[in-house]
Amino acid sequence: MSQQDNPVTQMKWMIYGANGYTGELIAREAVKRGLRPVLAGRSRDRIETLARELGLEARVFGLDDEARLLAQIKGHGLVLHCAGPFSATAAPMMDACLRANAHYLDITGEIAVFEHAQSLQERAQAAGVVICPGVGFDVIPTDCVAAALKRALPDATHLALGFDSRSSFSPGTAKTSIEGMAQGGKIRRDGKIVSVALAYQVRRIDFGDGEKLAMTIPWGDVSTAWHTTGIPNIEVFIPGSAGMIRGARLANFIRPLLGLPFVQRLLKARIGKTVIGPDEEKRADQGTYVWGEARNARGECKVARVHTANVYSLTIYGALTVVDYLLQERPAGGTYTPARLMGVDLVTDLPGSGTLKVE
Template sequence: MNTNNVTSKNWMIYGATGYSGQLIVERAVKAGMKPVVAGRSDEKVKALAEQYGLDHRVFNIEMLDNSDALLSGMHLVLNCAGPFSQTAEVVMQACLKQQAHYIDITGEIDVFEMAASLNEAAKVRGVVLCPGVGFDVIPTDCVAAKLKALMPDATHLSLGFDSRSGFSPGTAKTSVEALPQGGKVRVDGKIVAVPLAAKTRKIDFGGGEKLAMTIPWGDVSTAYHNTQIPNIEVYIPGSPAMVKQLKRMNWFKPILGLGLVQKLLKKRIEKKVKGPDEATRAQLTTFVWGEVKNAAGDVKDYRIEVANGYEITADGSVMVAQALLNDYADASGYQTPSMLLGDDLIEKIPGTQSAS
């Protein structure tokens, strides 16, 4: 990561006290940057600001609708407060009003689609909207772009990853929220709802062939805007038992969406789910795979091995922030990470190597 590309422009990390937020603050400071840290907990935000000698602001997301001062003077806002279905649109609209670039670390399809729908408004305001500047979706977004270059006439794109990073509390809560919605794939250019684990196949992600199943990953949205390939699926490994369990859950999706059930599941997550420590993260890597097909039946694939998801999120988000505050300050509109910074972005993040 470039630690010399330091800017004097003000920028903010909202949700800075969460697991991923704290990693990003640490990485930004290490890169010589001085973000304003922000969040809703006065005690936690102040403690984090004092730890790194940073300015801070304390507010709830809902306050942005009524106060321009909260983002005053910011050239960029990095939103780390999930679930992003509840925070992204409010922060994006505030950024458009304040003419500040917006980035976040979401993997939620609906958030990507909402950002894409604001493309023209963002261009008019001279603002970049680039959600998904972490593990969701930098590696897979770059692989999609690489494959499009390898096969410009591709009609089908499959992406996937084999990760052992586990979930942070925020990511686990987002996954719980998504369960009632089932799976998502893209068919003939349209996002289509499908059952959980709707399709399975054997895939060699880079560490040997494994049974894999479809998941509603962000690339169902972003890879289409990036490549214009009309048919897109995303896979992760899953044991036969896990696939069967998810298929059974399709019968209970309406129940999983009930407020009480969601509340109970999220409380359980708060008690039991903790992000991995530094030593554990250092031992974890991820294989990322992609495959394209064209109408003639030709097939090409591509694989890389990358660092664990948390390291990619920390390094990737800081790298994109640096670019938007410096070299890409005049960019505008909706962007995916590789649309903004090129399909070699993942190669610039520590820990990336070929898995082919």
């Protein structure tokens, strides 16, 4: 049944940042599914060209003018925000959505954005608005793994999560990674997010494709997994060669330089000129292994694994699955993580996902 045929899904909704790599992919898939989002962003040429091609409404505006932003959001029941770096764009869009009574979704993986969203819980409840950042690869699969492990080991005190992906970066993801390197590592310890060195912990992990050397990264689950599970100690890992880990640890010595505004601008400008996201053929050939491990005070341990589609394909499917849910359902307002909003089976319901196994 198409959106036009179903009165429940007549809510007008918007993809902001549809001119970006992932935003455009989501827009194209939405149209294939019979959905009719409004396409919006700051790049007039790219937004209007894509909207004409897809037969959709286009809106062009930035996020720096609060009054104009609110006027553009009003009348929409939902915004899927795809314009990063979310450290700069998420807060004004969340505020506009709350004031316009529009649900807010995004595809961030940034810890600070997740924490800001949690600070808006009371406003979201009062407005009857759902705020759910991280409805892409950041952080649907790891959030569902965390929820499954909490269910399997309710008294867990320590949670480790991770993923093994061969996917190349999109320009937006690469720029966010440059910001993250300047900020250093992050883990959750005794319920608090604390700053640590890059590659703070190193261990060997079988993510699902054989045991590999792995290091900690400041992934979004340092925030979200705690809000999903209440487990107070959380670390997130990715595989890395010995050389990659040495490089990350050496970067700790130049982090103050990486944080300088002109260095950030220089690195991001280079990324904009040189980084191109993976094409459809590469995405189809780049599945991802997702892993998690929970331990309790008695030393009992549970391990979970699930194999998913490529990180960008999963982001497309995940974002539109949550959009479709909010077009048809009316959950209570508040700030959610993906697993809290839609349950632990969200990841396995997505195309390309296998069974989530807990051992």
